[in-house]
Amino acid sequence: MTNSSAIVVEGLRVRRGRREVLRDVSFAVPRGSVTGLLGPSGCGKTTLMRAIVGVQIVEAGAVTVLGEPAGSPALRNRIGYSTQSPSVYADLTVVENLRYFAAVLRKPASEDGAVRRVIDEVGLSDHADQLVGQLSGGQLSRSSLAVALLGAPELLVLDEPTVGLDPLLRDELWALFRRLADRGVTLLISSHVMDEAARCERLLLMREGQILADDTPLALRSSTGTPDLEQAFLHLVREREALTS
Amino acid sequence: MNPSIMVATTHRILSQFRHDRRTVALMILLPSVLMILLRYVFNTEAAFSRAAPALLAVFPFAIMFIVTSITTLRERTTATLERLMTMPIAKLDLLFGYALAFGLIAVLQVMIAAGISLTWLGLEIGGSVWMLLLIAVLDALLGTALGLFASAFARTEFQAVQFMPAFVMPQVLLCGLFAPRDQMTPILDWLSDVMPLSYAVDALTHVTISSDITATLIRNLLIVAGCAVLALVLGAATLRRRTP
Numbered sequence: 001m002t003n004s005s006a007i008v009v010e011g012l013r014v015r016r017g018r019r020e021v022l023r024d025v026s027f028a029v030p031r032g033s034v035t036g037l038l039g040p041s042g043c044g045k046t047t048l049m050r051a052i053v054g055v056q057i058v059e060a061g062a063v064t065v066l067g068e069p070a071g072s073p074a075l076r077n078r079i080g081y082s083t084q085s086p087s088v089y090a091d092l093t094v095v096e097n098l099r100y101f102a103a104v105l106r107k108p109a110s111e112d113g114a115v116r117r118v119i120d121e122v123g124l125s126d127h128a129d130q131l132v133g134q135l136s137g138g139q140l141s142r143s144s145l146a147v148a149l150l151g152a153p154e155l156l157v158l159d160e161p162t163v164g165l166d167p168l169l170r171d172e173l174w175a176l177f178r179r180l181a182d183r184g185v186t187l188l189i190s191s192h193v194m195d196e197a198a199r200c201e202r203l204l205l206m207r208e209g210q211i212l213a214d215d216t217p218l219a220l221r222s223s224t225g226t227p228d229l230e231q232a233f234l235h236l237v238r239e240r241e242a243l244t245s
Numbered sequence: 246m247n248p249s250i251m252v253a254t255t256h257r258i259l260s261q262f263r264h265d266r267r268t269v270a271l272m273i274l275l276p277s278v279l280m281i282l283l284r285y286v287f288n289t290e291a292a293f294s295r296a297a298p299a300l301l302a303v304f305p306f307a308i309m310f311i312v313t314s315i316t317t318l319r320e321r322t323t324a325t326l327e328r329l330m331t332m333p334i335a336k337l338d339l340l341f342g343y344a345l346a347f348g349l350i351a352v353l354q355v356m357i358a359a360g361i362s363l364t365w366l367g368l369e370i371g372g373s374v375w376m377l378l379l380i381a382v383l384d385a386l387l388g389t390a391l392g393l394f395a396s397a398f399a400r401t402e403f404q405a406v407q408f409m410p411a412f413v414m415p416q417v418l419l420c421g422l423f424a425p426r427d428q429m430t431p432i433l434d435w436l437s438d439v440m441p442l443s444y445a446v447d448a449l450t451h452v453t454i455s456s457d458i459t460a461t462l463i464r465n466l467l468i469v470a471g472c473a474v475l476a477l478v479l480g481a482a483t484l485r486r487r488t489p
Contacts (some may be wrong), residue, residue: 027466054487055331057488057489079330079331081328081330083324083327084324085323085324085330086324087323087327087328089257090265091264091265092257092260092261096257100254101328103249103253104250104252104253105332144254
């Protein structure tokens with residue numbers, strides 16, 4: 001498709017054992033936007049994100065990321081990915097973790113400025129020299145998020161980055177996501193909390209391995225004639241069920 | 246492959262150990278403690294000198310195998326491996342990084358155990374002390390490489406722990422320590438021929454009696470080193486960027 005899309009997914013199918021986890025998923029994510037991937041737990045959000053960062057075996061379909069097929073070696077230092085369970089070493093400090101991942105991204109270790117910057121961005125400056133294993137749940141997931149921010153990636157794929165955070169921190173992180181998008185970074189952020197949806201420019205609503213809707217929050221509310229996104233989601237689910245029954 | 250990423254990986258693993266001093270102490274001192282125990286089980290320096298060189302290879306081999314397989318399994322089962330697989334790191338950077346970190350620990354481990362055996366415990370060998378050290382370190386590296394490879398077949402830490410008896414014990418039983426290899430039944434003799442530890446023990450037995458560097462000794466060392474490299478390359482082949 002066009003160059004203005006950071007992610008283009010066409011006819012994606014993923015099967016795990018006998019279960020079809022993603023069933024013919026197609027959509028595009030515009031560059032420089034914050035797109036929310038919303039849906040109940042177990043609907044295929046993580047599998048879809050794994051397909052986009054190129055670590056998921058897919059059965060059929062095409063995933064194009066920043067103009068290259070997903071998983072291409074050329075993409076490996078252009079994407080920041082944060083898994084749902086924190087992917088940092090519990091027996092290293094926050095700084096030691098970031099220095100290691102910075103070295104893997106071939107950012108020289110002397111570039112401590114970058115390490116300090118991402119620690120600042122996720123609000124962990126006071127815990128920089130603490131062992132990750134001793135951090136609280138929210139701090140742990142922020143240290144994992146910090147790794148994804150290293151190396152100024154063009155695309156950030158964040159799997160439930162705000163789970164378990166207090167509202168103030170959540171607000172700060174969303175402000176950070178907004179600033180990154182203003183700089184031209186594309187963000188795909190999953191959540192199972194509907195109240196986060198309103199902060200995104202575009203929404204992908206997922207259920208049982210399919211995309212129910214791909215639109216702006218405003219358009220979703222008006223097209224379904226509902227006051228909030230939770231209601232809009234329910235409306236779409238019922239509409240789909242009425243069609244298939 | 247990128248050497249700077251490999252070295253960064255080694256540095257990262259050693260930093261992880263620095264925060265876990267008890268594990269480091271266990272790894273470095275355990276073979277020495279076992280050698281001391283062995284010395285007093287035999288109760289004569291002559292009997293100790295016959296068995297000790299082979300065990301100087303077997304203890305680090307077994308310990309490095311189990312430590313490596315658990316550590317790499319932890320990396321495989323936590324999300325850190327998945328994150329690394331989205332980054333510009335070659336699989337061999339990761340595996341050789343591991344091998345280098347554990348290799349350095351193995352050198353320390355063997356130096357201390359050999360040093361104590363040769364001085365306090367009265368181990369006497371006919372060959373060169375340096376050759377003895379070299380073989381023992383190679384053997385610990387072999388344990389590391391096999392541990393890295395074996396971790397691919399374990400899904401849980403319970404399984405990984407049991408690979409120690411499965412991978413290591415048959416090699417210890419058949420390596421010539423309990424019965425000379427050429428006196429075993431043909432099938433066991435053949436099995437011992439395909440097990441790398443047998444060649445390490447052959448080499449060590451040679452070093453205890455002679456200081457000659459023979460073609461057989463060099464061949465045995467090359468077999469042990471070759472098996473270690475092979476296990477690392479096979480370990481890299483079992484790492485997949487894409488998983489189900």
